[in-house]
Amino acid sequence: MKEIRLANKIVKTLVKDRMQYPGRLVLDTFSMIARCGVLLILYWYVFKLNNGLINGTTYIVVAWSMFFYFVFSIMRLREISRAIMQDVQTGNIEVLFCKPISYLKYKMLWQIGSGLYSFLFVAFFGTIILALMIGFPSTMAIGIFLPTLLLSFLGAIILSLILYSIVGLLAFWIEDINPIFWVVDKSVMILGGSYLPVALFPKFMYNLALYSPFGASQFITHTVYDSWKTDWLMLTGLQLFWIVVLGLAMYLIFLSARKKVSVNGG
Amino acid sequence: MNKDLRFTLYAIKKNIQNSAELRGSFLMNIIGMAINNSAFILLWIFFVKSVGEIGGWTAADIVGLQGFSAISFGVVFSAFAGIRKLPDAVTSGAFDRFMLSPKNLLLRVSTSSFNPSAIGDIVFGIICLIVYGFMIHIGWLQSMLIVALIFIASIVFFAAAVTIFSMSFYFMDAYSVTSGFFDMFMTPALFDGGAFQGIMRFIFTFLIPSLLIGALPVEITKDISISKLVLVGVLAILWFLLSIKIFNKAIKKYESSNFMTFGN
Numbered sequence: 001m002k003e004i005r006l007a008n009k010i011v012k013t014l015v016k017d018r019m020q021y022p023g024r025l026v027l028d029t030f031s032m033i034a035r036c037g038v039l040l041i042l043y044w045y046v047f048k049l050n051n052g053l054i055n056g057t058t059y060i061v062v063a064w065s066m067f068f069y070f071v072f073s074i075m076r077l078r079e080i081s082r083a084i085m086q087d088v089q090t091g092n093i094e095v096l097f098c099k100p101i102s103y104l105k106y107k108m109l110w111q112i113g114s115g116l117y118s119f120l121f122v123a124f125f126g127t128i129i130l131a132l133m134i135g136f137p138s139t140m141a142i143g144i145f146l147p148t149l150l151l152s153f154l155g156a157i158i159l160s161l162i163l164y165s166i167v168g169l170l171a172f173w174i175e176d177i178n179p180i181f182w183v184v185d186k187s188v189m190i191l192g193g194s195y196l197p198v199a200l201f202p203k204f205m206y207n208l209a210l211y212s213p214f215g216a217s218q219f220i221t222h223t224v225y226d227s228w229k230t231d232w233l234m235l236t237g238l239q240l241f242w243i244v245v246l247g248l249a250m251y252l253i254f255l256s257a258r259k260k261v262s263v264n265g266g
Numbered sequence: 267m268n269k270d271l272r273f274t275l276y277a278i279k280k281n282i283q284n285s286a287e288l289r290g291s292f293l294m295n296i297i298g299m300a301i302n303n304s305a306f307i308l309l310w311i312f313f314v315k316s317v318g319e320i321g322g323w324t325a326a327d328i329v330g331l332q333g334f335s336a337i338s339f340g341v342v343f344s345a346f347a348g349i350r351k352l353p354d355a356v357t358s359g360a361f362d363r364f365m366l367s368p369k370n371l372l373l374r375v376s377t378s379s380f381n382p383s384a385i386g387d388i389v390f391g392i393i394c395l396i397v398y399g400f401m402i403h404i405g406w407l408q409s410m411l412i413v414a415l416i417f418i419a420s421i422v423f424f425a426a427a428v429t430i431f432s433m434s435f436y437f438m439d440a441y442s443v444t445s446g447f448f449d450m451f452m453t454p455a456l457f458d459g460g461a462f463q464g465i466m467r468f469i470f471t472f473l474i475p476s477l478l479i480g481a482l483p484v485e486i487t488k489d490i491s492i493s494k495l496v497l498v499g500v501l502a503i504l505w506f507l508l509s510i511k512i513f514n515k516a517i518k519k520y521e522s523s524n525f526m527t528f529g530n
Contacts, residue, residue: 023442030446035453042454042461046317052316176291178383179298186305195457196309263465 006101007109014113028074028118032126036070039195049161057225059198060137064224066195067130071123072220075115077160078188080107081181089155089175094261098214104254107168108161135237139224147233155239159217162246163188172257184214192218199225210235213242270370276379278345281380292382299386300393306332306456307394313458320462321393321460326401327484328458335455337416337481338423340387346424348378352431353440362522372428372513401504408487411495415483422478425509426451432509432516475505489495 018024040063047059054062084107087093096103132256167184171177189195191209198209198221209215216239222228228235310328314320343350352375355361367374391394395412398404404412427474430447434440454462454470459481464468470476486494 023438027442027446030443031449034446034450038450038453039457041466042457045463045466046320046461049320050317174294176294179294179301182298182302186302190305190309196313196316200313202312202315205312 007105010106010109011113011116014032014110015117018114018117025118025121028122032074032122036067036126039066044236055200056079057197058137059133059137061224061226062197062199063130063134064137064140065193065199065221067126068223069192069194069221071119071126072156072218073194074122075112075119075157076116077111077157078160078164078181078185079113079115080161081164081168081177081184083107083111084165084172085177088171097258097261104165104250108165111161112157137224139226139228142229143230144229145223148228148236149220149223152239154222155236155243156220159213159239159243159246160188162243162250163213163217166246166250166253169253169257170242172260187212188217189213191215193221198222213246216242217235270373273369274373277373277377277519278380279347281377285380285382295383295387297387299383300390302516303332303336303387303390310458319460320458321463323405323458327399327460327488329394329401330398330484331459331480331485332456333391333398334415334419334483335391336387336394337391338419338479339452340384340391341416341420342384342423342427343381344384344388345380346376346427347381347384349376349424349427349431350381351379353434353444356434356520357440359522361520365517365520371517372510376424376428398484402488404487407490411487411490412483415486415498417494418498419479419483420504421506422475422498425502425505426479428473429505429512432513435516435519450474451476459484472501475501477506478502 043062043066044059047054047062052059085095093103096106099106163184164181167177167181169182174180191205191212191214193199193201193209198206198215201209216235219235219239222231222235307329310332311325311517314323315327330365355364356498361375364371364375364378383409395416399409399412402408427448430451431444433447437443451474452474454474459477462477462481467477471478471482478501482494482498485491486498
């Protein structure tokens with residue numbers, strides 16, 4: 001109960017804080033238009049050239065899948081890597097380790113709180129605009145869609161945070177984690193179905209997206225496909241598998257990282 | 267002019283020497299960025315495989331597109347990385363020290379920082395263009411065109427960067443706004459050029475110069491189109507002059523709010 005209260009407090013405080021800075025909201029809205037908006041227009045043209053069907057998938061399904069990817073990216077969970085690196089580089093880490101709260105848990109809640117306001121705003125208005133412009137695919141009308149979407153969304157948050165925290169924790173050994181961050185981030189970007197939706201992947205790539213943690217962290221983009229009806233249980237299971245495996249790896253890396261810290265005071 | 271050029275070269279040289287001191291990090295940044303960029307090649311090759319050719323664009327053209335975009339990005343954000351830090355400099359008041367410098371202000375700001383990872387973009391871009399050359403069997407004329415187009419694309423990129431980051435002087439939350447604008451410029455520059463037709467091609471050529479740094483150079487090289495080359499050249503000069511004008515106008519909006527950042 002105490003843990004939940006603390007989590008609630010951190011997230012609530014950060015949401016309130018972000019509401020005071022409309023600039024970040026402007027950036028996220030701009031980003032959404034710049035990336036997702038432009039891509040949706042271009043894909044509309046590409047689908048038109050192919051008589052509205054590519055790989056057996058229609059534009060409306062692809063558009064919603066890409067929208068889910070970009071709207072999820074507004075939560076900026078990946079920033080946790082650089083936040084941890086910054087703590088290590090600046091020495092803040094020794095102060096945060098002395099606090100009576102788990103460092104990683106605090107960082108994760110901080111990340112969720114700082115992206116939640118923009119996410120909710122863009123998701124709400126983006127959904128309305130997209131629905132008015134292209135409508136909903138029939139796959140979004142089935143009964144299991146909303147509950148499984150929420151489940152997949154929750155899994156995506158946890159797995160993304162774990163994945164990027166592992167990258168961030170590497171800062172205890174190598175000073176600059178950026179090159180590793182880029183590789184992981186691009187793997188998530190490709191296998192998550194950002195610029196090229198998963199439905200358009202060749203067989204090999206599709207399997208990679210399905211069975212790798214990078215693709216699993218973005219299973220939210222699969223929820224609009226026809227196959228979701230039958231595959232959702234397997235995909236949720238895969239997501240859970242990676243959460244457990246990588247969560248354990250993160251915990252062990254964190255224990256090892258703690259030993260590397262020398263508190264100098266001052 | 268000569269003096270400015272000498273200063274620019276001197277600043278770039280010192281910046282490179284400075285970054286190279288941290289050799290491990292320097293090399294990791296370069297290699298990491300080159301691997302990072304390969305992702306886009308993979309992505310678009312799969313795209314062409316799934317969707318087929320659009321507007322006559324093949325997988326080879328995508329390689330060329332990534333080459334031109336990466337080199338122009340790399341040239342500008344390695345040697346002139348300071349321009350990207352303009353929002354921070356304006357917000358923190360660190361811009362004061364540039365204004366006190368007797369050198370050309372734009373050059374002083376642009377060359378104030380160096381980004382080693384952008385060297386990775388240049389390396390990646392060069393490899394892409396060599397591969398592209400082999401794939402489309404280019405001749406001497408096309409090779410010379412590629413060199414000229416790299417130069418032109420870099421000027422356009424620099425002009426676009428100066429224009430975008432000059433917005434820092436107009437907005438309170440400079441970082442947020444300029445990041446949004448930069449995304450709007452950069453995202454279409456990496457997309458399959460064949461998908462830009464009609465109004466979209468017009469917008470991203472004349473209003474937002476995204477196609478000038480990659481898609482149009484590829485089409486010029488492939489078709490040896492002199493008319494397109496002239497168009498891109500003229501637009502590059504116009505954008506360059508316009509960006510300097512915008513920068514000079516924008517700095518008049520600057521109000522010092524220094525947080526004691528002299529010497530940073």
